[in-house]
Amino acid sequence: MIRERYINFLIGALLLIVPLVALQMDEPFIITLATKAAILALAGVGLNLALGQGGLVSFGHAAYFGIGGYAMGILASHAQDYAPLMEVPFVIEGTNLMPVIWLVAIVASALAALLIGALSLRTSGVYFIMVTLAFGQMFYYFAISWPAYGGEDGLSIYVRNQFPGVNTLDPIQFFGICFVVLMAVLFLVNRLNKSPFGLALNGAHQNEERALTVGINVYRLRLVAFVISGAITGLAGALFADLNRFVSPTMFSWHTSGEIMVFIILGGVARLFGPVAGAAVYILLEHMLGGISEYWQIYLGLILLFVVLFAKGGIVGGLARREVRHDG
Amino acid sequence: MTDSILRVDNICKSFGALKASDGISLDLKPGEIHALIGPNGAGKSTLIKQIAGGLKPDSGKVYFDGRDVSQHSTARRARAGLGRTFQISALAMDFTVLENVVLGAVGQSGSVFQFFRDAMKDTRLLERAYKALDRVELRDLAHVRTSELSHGRRRQLEVAVALTLSPKAFLMDEPMAGMGAEGSQALTGFLEALKAEAPILLVEHDMDAVFALADRISVLVYGKIIATGTVDEIRTNPEVKLAYLGEEDAA
Numbered sequence: 001m002i003r004e005r006y007i008n009f010l011i012g013a014l015l016l017i018v019p020l021v022a023l024q025m026d027e028p029f030i031i032t033l034a035t036k037a038a039i040l041a042l043a044g045v046g047l048n049l050a051l052g053q054g055g056l057v058s059f060g061h062a063a064y065f066g067i068g069g070y071a072m073g074i075l076a077s078h079a080q081d082y083a084p085l086m087e088v089p090f091v092i093e094g095t096n097l098m099p100v101i102w103l104v105a106i107v108a109s110a111l112a113a114l115l116i117g118a119l120s121l122r123t124s125g126v127y128f129i130m131v132t133l134a135f136g137q138m139f140y141y142f143a144i145s146w147p148a149y150g151g152e153d154g155l156s157i158y159v160r161n162q163f164p165g166v167n168t169l170d171p172i173q174f175f176g177i178c179f180v181v182l183m184a185v186l187f188l189v190n191r192l193n194k195s196p197f198g199l200a201l202n203g204a205h206q207n208e209e210r211a212l213t214v215g216i217n218v219y220r221l222r223l224v225a226f227v228i229s230g231a232i233t234g235l236a237g238a239l240f241a242d243l244n245r246f247v248s249p250t251m252f253s254w255h256t257s258g259e260i261m262v263f264i265i266l267g268g269v270a271r272l273f274g275p276v277a278g279a280a281v282y283i284l285l286e287h288m289l290g291g292i293s294e295y296w297q298i299y300l301g302l303i304l305l306f307v308v309l310f311a312k313g314g315i316v317g318g319l320a321r322r323e324v325r326h327d328g
Numbered sequence: 329m330t331d332s333i334l335r336v337d338n339i340c341k342s343f344g345a346l347k348a349s350d351g352i353s354l355d356l357k358p359g360e361i362h363a364l365i366g367p368n369g370a371g372k373s374t375l376i377k378q379i380a381g382g383l384k385p386d387s388g389k390v391y392f393d394g395r396d397v398s399q400h401s402t403a404r405r406a407r408a409g410l411g412r413t414f415q416i417s418a419l420a421m422d423f424t425v426l427e428n429v430v431l432g433a434v435g436q437s438g439s440v441f442q443f444f445r446d447a448m449k450d451t452r453l454l455e456r457a458y459k460a461l462d463r464v465e466l467r468d469l470a471h472v473r474t475s476e477l478s479h480g481r482r483r484q485l486e487v488a489v490a491l492t493l494s495p496k497a498f499l500m501d502e503p504m505a506g507m508g509a510e511g512s513q514a515l516t517g518f519l520e521a522l523k524a525e526a527p528i529l530l531v532e533h534d535m536d537a538v539f540a541l542a543d544r545i546s547v548l549v550y551g552k553i554i555a556t557g558t559v560d561e562i563r564t565n566p567e568v569k570l571a572y573l574g575e576e577d578a579a
Contacts, residue, residue, distance in 0.1 A: 191443070191444045191446075192443050192444070194446045194447060194448065195442055195443050195444055195445055195446065195447055196434040196437075196439045196440055196441075196442045196445065196447040196450070196453070197440060197441055197442060197443050198447070199427065199430065199431055199434055199447045199448075200431065200434055200435070200440045202420070202423075203420045203423065203427075203428075203431040206420035206421060206422055206423065207418050207419060207420050207421070209382075209414070209418045210418040210419060210420060210428075210431070210489070211431070211435070212381075212382075212401075212402040212403050212406065213380065213402060213403075213406050213412045213414075213418070213490075214406055214431060214432040214434070214435030214436065214489060214492070214493060215403050215404070215406035215407035215435035215436060215438075215493065216403055216434070216435045216440055217401070217403045217404075217440070218403070221440055224441065
C-alpha cells in the first residue's frame with residue numbers, strides 16, 4: 001500500500017529530524033528522548049515479528065530485553081574493572097566495544113528465545129501468554145537474586161561503550177548509532193515479511209490448518225520467528241543499557257514486557273513502523289503527561305483503550321486505513 | 329491392493345467409550361473417485377483427520393504412496409503429495425487469492441526458510457500459483473482479498489491451493505457444501521476431470537453428486553464400514569438402505 005509507505009517515511013523522518021532540531025536548539029535532553037524512542041521502537045520491532053506477523057502473543061519479551069541489557073552490563077563491568085570474565089580454561093576479557101557487545105547480546109537472547117520458544121510454542125492461546133510470562137519472571141527473579149552483578153540494585157557502567165570512529169558520549173552521535181541500527185533492522189524485517197518465510201508465518205497465523213496442509217512445519221516456522229524476534233529485542237536491550245549506562249532487574253520485569261506490547265498496540269500490530277510510532281508516542285506522552293501528573297499512565301490507559309476500540313490498526317493503521325498487503 | 333495410492337489398514341480410534349473408528353480399512357486406487365458417505369456422527373471427519381495426520385489412530389496404519397505414514401505429521405504427509413480441502417474453507421482470509429496459492433507453492437517447494445527473496449516476485453512460485461488458479465478459473469480474481477470472495481469461489485480457491493502441491497491424491501471434505509446447484513454441477517465436472525490426475529477420496533453429503541461422480545462408495549456407520557462397492561452395488565445393498573438411505577428417505 002503506497003500510502004502506508006509514505007506514513008512510514010514520515011515517521012522515520014520525524015524521528016530523525018526532532019533530535020537534529022534539538023541539537024540546533026541545544027536541547028540534549030530531547031535528543032536523549034529520541035534515542036530512547038528509537039531503542040524502544042527496536043524492542044517493539046522484535047516483538048512485532050512474533051506478535052504481529054506470527055500471532056504469537058509473547059508476554060515475556062522482557063527476558064530478551066534484559067538479557068541484551070545484562071550482556072552489555074556484564075561485559076562492560078568486567079572491562080571497567082579490568083577483571084576477566086573467566087580465566088579457566090581460557091581467558092575471556094570484558095569489552096567496551098559496542099559491536100562485540102551487540103553480537104553477544106544477539107546470540108545470548110537468541111539462545112534464550114530458542115529454549116523458551118521450543119517449550120512454550122507447544123502451547124497456544126492464553127497458555128502461551130502465561131508460559132512466556134512465567135519465563136520472563138524467572139529471569140527477573142534470577143537477576144534480583146544474583147549478587148555478582150548488582151542483584152536488586154543493578155549495575156552501573158560509568159562510561160558509555162565505544163563504537164569505532166564515533167564519539168558515543170555525544171548524544172547526537174549515539175542517537176545516530178541507534179537510528180541506523182533501527183533502520184537497518186526495519187529494512188531486514190521488511191524483507192523478511194515479504195519473503196516466503198514471512199508469507200508462511202503470516203499464513204500460519206491466519207490459518208494454521210491451511211499452513212500444515214500445504215506441508216509447512218508450523219512449529220519450526222514459529223520457533224525460527226520467535227528466535228529472530230527475541231534476538232532483535234535483545235539487541236535493543238543492549239542499546240538501552242548503554243543509553244542509561246545502567247542495567248537493573250527492571251529490564252526483565254513483566255512491566256517491561258507489557259510496555260513493549262503497548263508500543264505495538266499503540267502504533268499498529270503487524271505494521272512495519274507500528275512499534276516506531278508507538279514507542280515515539282509513548283515517550284512523548286510519558287514526557288508531557290509525566291510533567292502534569294505522577295499518574296500519567298491513567299491517561300495512557302485511556303488512550304490505549306481508545307486505540308483498541310476505535311483504531312484497530314493503531315496509529316499507522318488508522319492513518320493508512322487499509323490492511324497491509326504483501327503484493328501491494 | 330499394492331497399486332492403491334492410499335490405504336487405510338484396520339484403523340481404530342476411540343474417544344472414551346465412543347468408537348469413532350472401529351477397524352476401518354479402505355483404499356484409493358489411481359484414477360478413481362472413492363466417496364465416503366455415512367450419516368452424521370458416523371465418524372467421517374475423525375477418519376479424514378487420521379488420514380491427513382491431524383489425529384493419531386489408537387491402532388492401525390495409514391499407507392500413502394507405498395509408505396507407512398502413520399507416524400508422519402500433517403505437514404510431512406502434505407509434502408509427500410496428499411492434497412486436502414476442508415468442509416469449512418481453511419484459507420488465509422486476509423491474504424489475496426494469489427497469496428493463498430503462493431502459500432501453497434511455498435509449502436510445496438520447501439522454501440519456507442528463505443528469508444530475503446520476495447515471495448510475490450518469485451517466478452517459480454508465481455508460475456505454480458497461477459497454474460493452479462487457471463485450473464479453477466480464478467486468475468481474474470488473483471488480487472482480490474480472500475475474505476471478499478463468495479462462498480463458492482472460496483471452495484474453488486481451496487481446490488487451487490491443494491493443486492499447488494501437485495498432489496498424488498486428494499482428500500476432499502464436502503467440497504460441494506453450501507454451493508448452489510450450478511456451482512455444484514461445475515465442480516462435479518471439474519472433479520471428474522481431476523481424478524485422472526490424482527484420485528480423490530471424497531466425503532460428501534450431496535447424494536446426487538456422489539452417485540454421479542463416484543467410482544466406488546464406502547458407507548460408514550457408527551465407526552464401521554458396512555459396505556464398499558460401485559454405485560449400483562451400494563444403491564441396492566439392503567444394509568445400506570436401512571442404515572443410511574432409508575433414514576434419508578424418512579427425512
